[in-house]
Amino acid sequence: MREDGKTSKGAFGRSVRLLPEHEFAAIIAAGYASISGYEPARTNLADFGFSDTEQAPYERPIVQSLISRPFREESFRRHVRLAYDNRCAVTGLRLINGGGRPEVQAAHIMPVASNGPDSIRNGLALSGTVHWLFDRGLISIADDLSLIAPPKLIPDALAGLVQHGKPLLTPRDEAALPHRSFIEHHRNHVFKG
Incomplete structure (x- = not known):
């Protein structure tokens, strides 16, 4: 009082x-x-x-x-981000913090757990949420490098972010494009659609 x-x-x-x-x-x-x-x-x-x-x-x-986990090359992350100009291949978002660090992550198309290599051709630059969807098999990639995103697998809150059939943003350098064998592996062994 x-x-x-x-x-x-x-x-x-x-x-x-x-x-x-x-x-x-x-x-x-x-x-x-x-x-x-x-x-x-x-x-x-x-x-x-x-x-x-x-x-x-x-x-x-x-x-x-003591932790045992697969070794991941730092250069994989750097080169994948650079190839995609620090943009998410699915959304096109390019978020850079005040220190110059990009939000985008380097995702393995064929997972490390399946002996996927740290090759730029096995990489996609994805924002954190899209990386989560991709790793859990809720989205995948078609042979024409468009997004496979069945509405039944996509949470409603993300429906506007990931759109089925939308072409992925790809690297300018053709030598950095995702390799068909890694895409097929993801579709056949990770994707749940």
């Missing part, structure tokens, strides 16, 4: 309640405890050190992990 007796609308309309330091510390400790069985070094939560005057030293645990 304010000094004049009226209510302060901001305090009563707050959608987030303020936490005392000891509750915040308990939440943080509980969150870290659930990660890989890690137990926090300090268990006395009252003086865990989340104040402006005293900070408890925090040593981040080092977790070693």
